[in-house]
Amino acid sequence: MLNIKDLHVQLEEEEKQILKGVDLTVEAGKVHAIMGPNGSGKSTLSYVLSGRDGYEVTGGEATLDGEDLLDMEPEERAAAGLFLAFQYPVEIPGVGNMTFLRTAVNAQRKARGEEELSAADFLKTIRERAKALKIDADMLKRPVNVGFSGGEKKRNEILQMAMLEPKMCILDETDSGLDVDAMKLVAEGVNALRNEGRGFLVITHYQRLLDHIKPDVVHIMADGKIVKTGGPELALEVENNGYADILAEVA
Amino acid sequence: MGEAATKSNPTEDRLATLSMPSNGWADDARKAAVSRVREMGLPGRRDEYWKFTRPDTLVQADAPQAALFHSDEAPLFDEMDRLKIVFVDGVFDAEQSDDLTLAGVRIDRLADSADIHWASDLYGTLEGNGHYVPRPLAALNTAYATDGVLIHVTGKAEKPINFIYLHENETSDAILHHVVKLDAGAELTLLETGPAAARFNKCMEVDVANTATFHHVRAQGRDHERRAATHIFARLGTESVFKTFTLTVNGRLTRNECVVELTGDDAVAHVAGACVGDGDFHHDDTVFVTHDALRCESRQVFKKVLRNGAVGVFQGKILVKEGAQKTDGYQISQSLLLDDDSQFLAKPELEIYADDVACSHGSTSGAIDEEALFYLRSRGVPADIATDLLTLAFLAEAVEEIEDEVLRDALVERLQGWLERHRG
Numbered sequence: 001m002l003n004i005k006d007l008h009v010q011l012e013e014e015e016k017q018i019l020k021g022v023d024l025t026v027e028a029g030k031v032h033a034i035m036g037p038n039g040s041g042k043s044t045l046s047y048v049l050s051g052r053d054g055y056e057v058t059g060g061e062a063t064l065d066g067e068d069l070l071d072m073e074p075e076e077r078a079a080a081g082l083f084l085a086f087q088y089p090v091e092i093p094g095v096g097n098m099t100f101l102r103t104a105v106n107a108q109r110k111a112r113g114e115e116e117l118s119a120a121d122f123l124k125t126i127r128e129r130a131k132a133l134k135i136d137a138d139m140l141k142r143p144v145n146v147g148f149s150g151g152e153k154k155r156n157e158i159l160q161m162a163m164l165e166p167k168m169c170i171l172d173e174t175d176s177g178l179d180v181d182a183m184k185l186v187a188e189g190v191n192a193l194r195n196e197g198r199g200f201l202v203i204t205h206y207q208r209l210l211d212h213i214k215p216d217v218v219h220i221m222a223d224g225k226i227v228k229t230g231g232p233e234l235a236l237e238v239e240n241n242g243y244a245d246i247l248a249e250v251a
Numbered sequence: 252m253g254e255a256a257t258k259s260n261p262t263e264d265r266l267a268t269l270s271m272p273s274n275g276w277a278d279d280a281r282k283a284a285v286s287r288v289r290e291m292g293l294p295g296r297r298d299e300y301w302k303f304t305r306p307d308t309l310v311q312a313d314a315p316q317a318a319l320f321h322s323d324e325a326p327l328f329d330e331m332d333r334l335k336i337v338f339v340d341g342v343f344d345a346e347q348s349d350d351l352t353l354a355g356v357r358i359d360r361l362a363d364s365a366d367i368h369w370a371s372d373l374y375g376t377l378e379g380n381g382h383y384v385p386r387p388l389a390a391l392n393t394a395y396a397t398d399g400v401l402i403h404v405t406g407k408a409e410k411p412i413n414f415i416y417l418h419e420n421e422t423s424d425a426i427l428h429h430v431v432k433l434d435a436g437a438e439l440t441l442l443e444t445g446p447a448a449a450r451f452n453k454c455m456e457v458d459v460a461n462t463a464t465f466h467h468v469r470a471q472g473r474d475h476e477r478r479a480a481t482h483i484f485a486r487l488g489t490e491s492v493f494k495t496f497t498l499t500v501n502g503r504l505t506r507n508e509c510v511v512e513l514t515g516d517d518a519v520a521h522v523a524g525a526c527v528g529d530g531d532f533h534h535d536d537t538v539f540v541t542h543d544a545l546r547c548e549s550r551q552v553f554k555k556v557l558r559n560g561a562v563g564v565f566q567g568k569i570l571v572k573e574g575a576q577k578t579d580g581y582q583i584s585q586s587l588l589l590d591d592d593s594q595f596l597a598k599p600e601l602e603i604y605a606d607d608v609a610c611s612h613g614s615t616s617g618a619i620d621e622e623a624l625f626y627l628r629s630r631g632v633p634a635d636i637a638t639d640l641l642t643l644a645f646l647a648e649a650v651e652e653i654e655d656e657v658l659r660d661a662l663v664e665r666l667q668g669w670l671e672r673h674r675g
Contacts, residue, residue, distance in 0.1 A: 074629050075632060075634065077629075078630055078631035083629075086626070086629075089626070090626040091623075092626065092627070092644065094645065095643075100627070100632075103632055104627070104631050107631045111631065111633075160630060
């Protein structure tokens with residue numbers, strides 16, 4: 001599903017190489033996790049894949065079901081089925097959450113040549129999915145993420161994911177700023193979306209999110225590269241011993 | 252006035268092209284207004300008050316040509332129950348207008364009102380008082396207005412009154428003067444829609460007596476090349492309310508001035524505006540609010556979205572006179588510049604002679620929030636639609652100044668449509 005080959009990326013503003021040859025394949029139906037110390041390039045990878053400005057790809061490729069992601073505008077990537085749950089969801093004063101979601105859902109449908117969702121169908125679906133995430137009517141009416149707590153923002157990200165039904169979901173440190181209960185709720189939301197056609201890439205610092213969202217494959221990223229790949233036990237090793245041993249081992 | 256000029260004088264040149272209508276009761280006011288025009292002189296490029304806006308085309312003898320624009324949209328507020336008063340290029344159109352009778356209101360036309368008239372105390376009076384700063388185009392209006400509407404509100408008006416200004420002649424030059432008098436406790440909502448003429452000089456004097464309420468919502472239309480200089484002069488009595496909002500999505504040149512005097516205690520004045528300018532567009536909001544009583548509240552909220560070289564101007568002043576204690580004055584003017592070619596020029600001013608007041612003002616100018624734009628696009632919203640969403644969001648604070656939800660929704664819906672049509 002998601003294929004990344006020898007991806008090299010530097011900042012646009014300065015000649016600083018962030019990704020130095022990332023190779024990664026996420027198959028449909030699988031959950032891959034990326035762990036790694038601060039500054040290893042995890043978030044950069046998620047931004048580059050979703051098309052944020054400020055990065056320059058200097059080599060390699062990234063495709064989603066064979067389509068070249070790096071050549072597309074951010075909205076085209078979304079319509080192709082890519083979704084990034086932001087580490088820091090953006091507050092947008094003046095734009096209602098519901099308006100935003102309906103605009104997004106219908107824009108994607110239009111881009112794929114599908115019929116737009118009627119107002120009634122949309123409302124029915126969003127109410128159902130919001131309820132599962134304990135998002136009340138008030139949160140749907142309020143401006144996007146404005147005045148939301150950390151937990152509400154992350155639940156709102158998962159609601160967007162549930163409404164947009166992407167093929168490939170990237171979660172960038174979705175556990176940051178969450179208490180245990182909020183993390184469980186978010187993890188349940190993610191698990192409900194797991195199915196054989198959908199791939200997940202979960203970026204995290206900590207093992208604890210992976211207790212709730214069980215990964216099939218765990219990658220360790222350091223200094224702009226995937227340095228080690230293994231099963232769920234790799235996350236436990238990080239939890240117990242930190243990154244030092246692993247990094248020493250691959251150095 | 253004075254000796255024959257040896258070289259051309261723009262004020263005299265302009266006056267020479269105009270002939271003063273006569274309608275008895277207003278004649279003295281008109282003559283006094285001509286004297287004011289001569290005294291002040293019509294605005295020129297060097298005038299401080301016209302520093303950011305070139306007045307030439309508003310002053311010159313003939314109205315510059317303005318191409319017509321044919322819209323397939325339903326008229327704004329069409330689905331609302333309101334009394335329509337229609338002007339075509341500044342000329343009253345009885346056919347298209349409703350019968351001028353409304354419970355709680357007396358309506359006359361300036362052009363055909365009787366000789367002894369309730370408006371004689373007001374016509375030209377608020378305009379004449381409003382010259383802390385010279386406003387010669389308003390005095391010119393008082394002197395030469397060919398028509399207008401005189402509204403005396405004695406109770407709660409049964410429904411809103413809607414002035415509809417149609418533009419059907421490429422060189423029309425319209426001068427209209429309205430007077431609105433609200434008795435104690437009276438209430439009126441006045442709507443103004445449409446571009447009016449190739450060049451439009453409009454003046455409105457509003458006298459709001461104690462405990463009366465006046466709401467004003469104006470949409471100057473879209474896509475017309477028109478030019479306009481408009482003035483609102485308002486005087487507010489004790490515990491009265493005056494709220495005005497203007498939406499502008501068109502025009503080569505617009506200068507909207509609003510001059511408010513809070514003369515009774517505990518009065519409230521809100522002056523707001525939103526404009527979206529694209530290309531050859533110059534929009535100037537000039538506001539002057541005077542606090543001359545206790546515990547009054549005033550708000551000025553102006554938002555401008557500018558692209559493709561459009562220019563926005565805001566000149567806003569709060570003057571708090573001696574003794575106007577507990578004044579609560581607020582002023583904000585902001586612009587969203589969608590490209591590097593567009594410009595926003597702001598001159599916020601506070602002048603305070605009382606010691607127990609709360610006044611604040613702010614002015615900002617910025618580009619679109621790239622973080623928000625990327626967030627929207629990452630959810631599949633195309634860049635142009637995302638920009639429109641953020642544009643509407645930016646304007647929301649000003650639009651929310653419209654108290655009536657039905658009117659507000661109607662404007663927002665129309666604005667949404669206008670933004671869509673401007674795309675691509």
